[in-house]
Amino acid sequence: MINYLYQEQNWQSQLSDLITDPLELLQLLQLSPEQLLSGAILASEQFKLRVPRAFVQKMTPGDPLDPLLLQVLPHHLELEEHPNFVTDPLGEEQANQQLGVLHKYKSRFLLTLTGACAVHCRYCFRRHFPYQENLPKNEDWLNIKNYIESQADINEVIFSGGDPLTLSNRKLKLWIERLELLPQLKFLRIHSRVPIVIPNRVDKELVSLLKNSRLRIIVVVHSNHANELDDFTCAKISELVEQKITVLNQAVLLKDINNSAQILADLSYRLFDAGIMPYYLHVLDKVKGAHHFDLSSEEINLIYKDVLENLPGYLVPKLVREIAGEKNKTPLFGVSTF
Template sequence: MGIEERDRDGNIAALKAVAEQFAVSVTPHLQALIDPADPADPIARQFLPDAAELETHPHELSDPIGDAPHSPLPGIVHRYPDRVLLKLVNVCPVYCRFCFRREMVGPGSKGLSAGQLDAAIDYIRANPGIWEVILTGGDPLIVSPRRMADVVARLNTIPHLGIIRIHSRVPVVDPARITPGLVAALKGGKPVWLLLHANHAAEFAAPEARAAIARLVDAGIPVLGQSVLLKGVNDSPEALTALFRAMVVNRVKPHYLHHGDLARGTSHFRVSLDEGQRLVAGLRGRVSGLAQPTYILDLPGGHGKVPVGPVYAQAEDDGSWRIVDPWGCTHRYEDPAAG
């Protein structure tokens, strides 16, 4: 799909300017899901370039979650004591228009060389406090089954590692990549968990995507969901309900709902924290607990993820608690264990 085909407003020059700054790619699978007659199509909004990306603000950052200060060597981000990111590649099958790593990924971006991968794995091996490795990028499931099997096998030789986690969009954006060979490459050693990034129920509409997820789950690989709260995509109770129910139906447990990061050129996707809290509160009691993710903010500067969901319990001066139920009614609760 060329820039001319993506242009909705006759502003080809602006879209080409976007493509010069930020990577653009849409898989044939996603192209088939887009309704060209719908100007608010949620798939198009996530993946097709928009002239609004040329608008930047002083608060926007090239490294919005602070990877760089916590990267002791190429491919490693060590922000938390017990886990590290291992960034295998810097390319993806598609490029989200709101990506927090949009300054670092895209065609021509170099993945880890053989020597850099050796050094990254040596770093993990030399730090016994590391219990979890998170394969990310880019999208790690873009690599060949052979390369994935090699990386997983090498990680499996590190005694202090407990699990391997993979962050990916591939099952819903390029499901043909989830082959039996790739699934087999993930199995046979330490437990592998997959965090699937999806933001709208339409991403689960295609039978190919549902089958790709089923191949992973049926192979014993637990799949969790992570989403980004995006204006014009899922910023309504109905859209979030449909998204999280679609995940649960496909045996994907909603895990994180991310507040949007302050990446350059993404203000048109931004929802306020106050509105995000109202939306999340609106799910409580109305949607199954299985479909409730944790609403989180990844603090700028590399200070980590923190839950920012609504508060339902507040201590009162008299020692009691004020509790808000799922329907917004307030109740007084005396805590007998408080003495």
């Protein structure tokens, strides 16, 4: 067993002590190094392993097929080429209006304030995104402000990433205060996987910062499996919900991780226990290196039909795909090929 109590360590220490060596990860989980077939180390060099110890503690020692482990462990199949799997499946480099601004949808845009994530999810559609060339600095604020003011339809900003909750509370506060000065903005959405992988990120300062903002805050977490939501994680996220901050979840439908109606139903019920509403179930974006997580349209339709039959409507996440250039996410159920 892993001798480590993540509940007692502050999030900053956890973030600076991530596991980045695949062999250390396997050793902690009492798994043999042979688990890493030839090529996995090279895959890890191309997209580094990063995983917080708090997330590893939710994995089952001795289980090489643990659904949380498979989301983060580099795999030799990532090196295979597949013609439809490309480096920028959502065409984000074209949607990049100016430094830090990804404006794909009418009323809202993404502000990428950091390229860093607490965890590297092997299926991530931004695994090849050139973050370092696209991070706004303080002096870029004026250009961003001018851009927002030039687009009368914008009423919402989405802090995205990387993962915005890897930033300090001081830096988040600075950006939130800037946005609050613009009367046209009503909503601030924060997309983050950090509360799932380092639950202590939901600290008192963050809760107070979000609850006292003039903007209506929506936190969208990212959890794919009920095992990610242990009691401590649910309790920390509930601290946001108790302050009337809306918390939603988006998941990705992944082969060998959550491709069954039962697993998805367990996830929805567990989210609801914590006051989190299921929001989106994304089909996999066809990003280079993630082909081994892919499912066929037929498999996806069967699973989702089963989910619809087994869950009350308010616990069913919308099945969607993001298509490069489209002005909204595309709903998929009932579409025969996608």
